[in-house]
Amino acid sequence: MSPLYRDYPAPDNPGGDALEATRIAVAAMLDHREPAFSLPQPFYNDPRLFQLDMQDLFEKQWLFAGMSCEIPAKGNFFKVEIGDNSIIVVRGAENRIHAFHNVCRHRGSRLCLKDKGKVAKLVCPYHQWTYELDGRLLFAGSDMGTDFDMSAYGLKPVAVKSAGGFVFINLADDPEPIDDFLVSLEHYLAPYEMDNVKVAVESNIVERANWKLVIENNRECYHCNGAHPELLNSLIEFDDTDDPRSTGEYRDLVARKQADWTACEVPWQLARFGKRNRLTRTPLIDGIVSMTMDGKPGCNKLMGSIPNADMGSLRILHLPNSWNHFMGDHAVVFRVLPLGPQETLVTTKWLVHKDAVEGVDYDPARLRQVWDATNDQDRRLAEENQLGINSKAYQPGPYSKTYEFGVIDFIDWYSETLRANLGVDVPAPLQVASS
Structure with a gap:
């Protein structure tokens, strides 16, 4: 030390x-x-x-909280824990997404106990104080007195923004701007028609490592050859042609694929927003179209208006807690949440077209096979890294x-x-x- x-x-x-x-x-x-x-x-x-x-x-x-497709209709909600702060994200009237501290204004009990669900109103299980989906207090019983002002006891709001199917929250009183990134996120994900996707399968693993070690491990592929045989069936290690290790063969492949994507009117250009946010579309191994064990589509129904499966991977980075891969047939989104000094929750969600039928268009076990293996390998690497650092x-x-x-x-x-x-x-x- x-x-x-x-x-x-x-x-x-x-x-x-x-x-x-x-x-x-x-x-x-x-x-x-x-x-x-x-x-x-x-x-x-x-x-x-x-x-x-x-x-x-x-x-x-601004933290990645979840996907808007997880709350498709009025009353749908999910819960996310940011340290000691439990947050509710709920879809209210007029299709508007709200976020609130999961804390009743009566005596502080949590309102939502489940991780996700659907409600007509937000009702505290302790004393049944009842809130509208926009946070207004509707009912506080008859024992608060005639001078009790219900308008003063709405739920404490949390800043929330949604773009490209992603939902971001910010617990600060005066959140920093993020709109420039969100405009680009919306643009890059427009072909995927993110209102028409669903979560096909989800995993949650706890890594016994500090959250920064989890992110550090993700931000390099130095370890990939020795650790990720399943992933390297499809993934090329280079992020883009600016990568100092990139080869002439790789640059030729990139040029050819970028010409294809341009013809399809699918965005691919590298976009950076400081060191925090980054979007770029990069090819998978030539002849491979998806992050599956055989490189073939994991879902037969392509996402949105994507014209063919050979879209490479649209890689999206959002610090401090998310990285993502969007392919032609499915997407894989990742969320990192610190649980303690040496404990981190990593959530992975596989997205497909909302009309794709499980068992017909996709097999969840096959869809998740590559990243289940990769996540477990990364968990072991991060945990050994943590033990050495200690x-x-x-x-x-x-x-x-x-x-x-x-x-x-x-x-x-x-x-x-x-x-x-x-x-x-x-x-x-x-x-x-x-x-």
Whole structure:
């Protein structure tokens, strides 16, 4: 562990309370971290730093919550847990999507206990306070007194936006702008007609590793040859032709496929929004059309207005908690939610056309085979990574600028974002101690 971090944020630190001391120590570590190196140990396993991740990152960033197809009609809802904050996402009147803290305004009990479902109203199971789907309090019993103002006790709203079938939430009081990314997301996913998809199958796994290790593992394919034989039946390791490892053969394949996609009027251009959001369509292995074991379509009914199955993979990155693959026949979307300093929930959903019939157009077991194997392999890699980092022998190591540039981008984004949100200055003595 960094001596700076171990010694400075003691609970009895005379310069302030323990959390403020932790903020200052973390800020000092970020200010003096080695570029293109992994982070100091506390960033991956310390409960105090995990608390900062939740308060200063996950409670302030736009997070991928779920898909709009999961709440297709009025009254459909799903629940998502962001640390201690339980959030309800529900479709209300006029097709509008709302999000609320899952907290009754009476005595704070949770309203929705199930992960998903359909309701006419939101009713607290404790004392039956009843809320409209837009959050208004409708019923609070007859014992609150004649001067009780129900309009003052609506559900606490959460910022929510939807684009391209994705639903994003933000717990901040004044959320940062995200509309430029959402406009592009809508454009790239227009051919998929996301109002006409459904979740064919879903998996949830808990990885005994810090959430940043889960994301780091996803942002590179340095490990793929040694770990992912199923995935490499279809996936080419390169993200795009700017990848320093890309070959002439790959660049020729990209040019040919891009010409095909242009002719089909399907978006493929690389679009970046800082280091946080990224969209690009890249080919699968030549002759392969889907991420299945045999490379053939996993669903016979193509998505939306997609003209043929050979669409490569539209890769969508949204930090801090999602990556995605959209092919011609189906899509695979991923959501990452921290559960603790060394525990992370990874949810995977396979999407198909809403009219596709299970057992006729697709076999769920075949559809999920590649990514079930890959997810389990990644889980083991992240967990072994975590165990090594927990050792007193760990110290930050260098990333490969050729193979791990995506990890460098993620760690840079994380460090810059967390540092900006900490809102503290580092005292001069600590600046000297950390240099």
